[in-house]
Amino acid sequence: MPHITVKPFDTACLKKGKYGKLQGTEVLFKAKDSFSSDELIAIKHENESFLLHLKKPLEEKPSSNTWLLKYDKVTRPLKVNLLKQAIADVSTGLNLDVLQSNITIHDTKVALSNKYEKSIEDFVDIEFPFESVAIEVGFGSGKHLLYQAQKNPERLFIGIEIHTPSAAQVLKQIQILDLKNIWVVNYDARLLLEMIPSNLCHQIFVHFPVPWDKKPQRRVISASFLEESMRVLAKGGRLELRTDSYKYFWYSMETFLGETVTKTAVEVRKNEALEVTSKYEARWLRQEKDIYDVYVTSIKKSESRRLDFNFSFGDIVYTKEILDKISYQAKIFDGFFIHFERLFQIDNDAILIKLAFGSFDRPEHKYIYLDKSTAYYFNTSPVKTMTNYKTHLKIMEYLNV
């Protein structure tokens, strides 16, 4: 991921405004971490907003007297070139003393088209102009996704991948192969699924999910994921899990046969050869590991899903009392939590709060911007789920002082 290391400089010279030869990078504000000397720089570039992170050495370790300017994980855009350009524009605009850089901007490389990249907001009123729809969760290198899309041009494939470089790589492949029937969404599939209309899909592939033996709350398969998958699948549609982990296989079986979904059809296969072998699968095959497939078929039509939750903050604006009201310990409620993680001071009249919240197995990570006249989620709103909405109302209670 793009970054540069620079000699320390006076950040007071970093003002709001446009930077770069083409004035394409706009600095919206900068925000100073209340717990360290790190700063965030809010950028707008080609209609996308994101944060850059200026990381400074800890005060007790001033020996390494260089600063790092890099991406912020929560708001990172899919197009790496945007990040590179923003870092380069800020650095040349301020005439920074660059000590090390991994930024070369490849204008000649395939520019990523927006057409096949979708954001969670797009799903609020998106149309699906295809005969049928399939979803692949965690497509990694995309081998299976690309193969399926080439083989079934009349079917739309929605690939959901949480790892940004993998999503960007596959987006490039889609352009190179000139495929018109894949959408890539760089988000947590467990959340995105809740934005998909009921009874839409024919298949949901989950191939070789990370088993997360030590952090089971991070697993893709869970009772609520099963429930959502069955809602999203049309009657007769299938959730297709493929795993090399015996433990994960049994965990999934327990989930699929558990109480959440009362009626399903579950089918198990062992060492079934598929038409395409993914990178992970090839590794397990070389090691002669067993591979398990579990197919769960949806056997009824589901009710449609409401998506009209409002994530605005109403009359809430920044007041100094908010600083006293916020505590940084996670707060647990019935079915959801709120964890205010960090506070960034923009100036005397504005702050940025970093927080994690929502359901325990599908948390959201966001920033909230507040000044004297407005408050909003920077840079995108949470996924429109009932749990997120309940959490949002609770967050408003904390900020309403």
Ligand SMILES: C[S@@+](CC[C@H](N)C(=O)[O-])C[C@H]1O[C@@H](n2cnc3c(N)ncnc32)[C@H](O)[C@@H]1O
């Ligand atoms: C072990 S890899 C398997 C990749 C691919 N399916 C294959 O068979 O080669 C698991 C993938 O799932 C992605 N992933 C993990 N949790 C996810 C989530 N909650 N939403 C979307 N993708 C996720 C990871 O980033 C990774 O690319």
